[in-house]
Ligand SMILES: NC(=O)C1=CN([C@@H]2O[C@H](COP(=O)(O)OP(=O)(O)OC[C@H]3O[C@@H](n4cnc5c(N)ncnc54)[C@H](O)[C@@H]3O)[C@@H](O)[C@H]2O)C=CC1
């Protein structure tokens with residue numbers, strides 16, 4: 001498979017290594033806004049860029065009729081318009097806030113736990129996410145996905161990173177040198193606490209998941225999620 005890497009930073013480079021190990025070829029690398037998009041020798045595009053570039057990168061791939069997956073976070077206010085554009089173009093698109101198998105299992109765990117906790121109003125929920133200091137967005141895309149799952153199953157109506165507030169899930173977004181990604185959810189009452197936590201030890205899980213998603217999506221049409229790829233949940 002010939003892969004276009006839209007974004008060639010920490011994730012682009014990790015994806016390149018894993019893709020080559022799996023006998024794929026990197027035929028296009030984009031790392032600046034002014035780069036030329038020549039998709040003529042590409043089967044699929046993988047966008048791990050910056051929040052301000054994701055919509056343009058995804059649109060360019062859809063315009064060239066190239067299936068595109070995106071792991072870039074911090075641009076989700078435009079997600080629905082990208083879905084509409086993909087459908088209009090009869091194209092192929094997949095976004096995931098987190099491509100690792102471990103976090104996708106953690107999403108399922110979070111769903112089940114929030115269903116169990118839904119009616120138990122003596123517990124309050126909060127979240128902590130820790131990432132490296134170069135991260136541009138806060139909270140993380142993964143934390144937003146986790147918060148949305150909890151909102152679906154409990155009385156919480158929204159999330160906030162500002163300060164703990166009634167009816168809002170407080171997300172404490174910490175930035176610490178070199179941390180690849182840690183997410184912990186806590187339900188606290190006066191009597192006890194329940195905590196679930198995922199810790200990424202490096203970027204390999206994200207990169208492997210992205211390559212597996214690209215292999216899976218290559219010959220499909222439509223809008224997909226990692227649940228479709230991993231067949232879980
Ligand atoms: N969904 C997931 O599983 C994961 C998502 N991410 C997200 O992926 C994104 C990238 O993360 P990193 O690689 O760690 O960041 P990074 O900062 O190392 O790499 C981003 C790259 O994008 C390039 N870039 C800037 N403008 C661009 C443009 N117009 N077009 C294409 N590339 C451009 C930059 O030069 C840089 O090399 C972030 O949004 C991060 O939150 C990161 C890890 C896992």
Ligand SMILES: O=C(O)C1=N[C@H](C(=O)O)C[C@H](O)C1
Nearest residue numbers: 073097098135140141142181
């Ligand atoms: O920027 C990162 O590094 C990561 N970003 C993703 C997010 O915002 O959730 C996924 C992962 O946690 C690493």
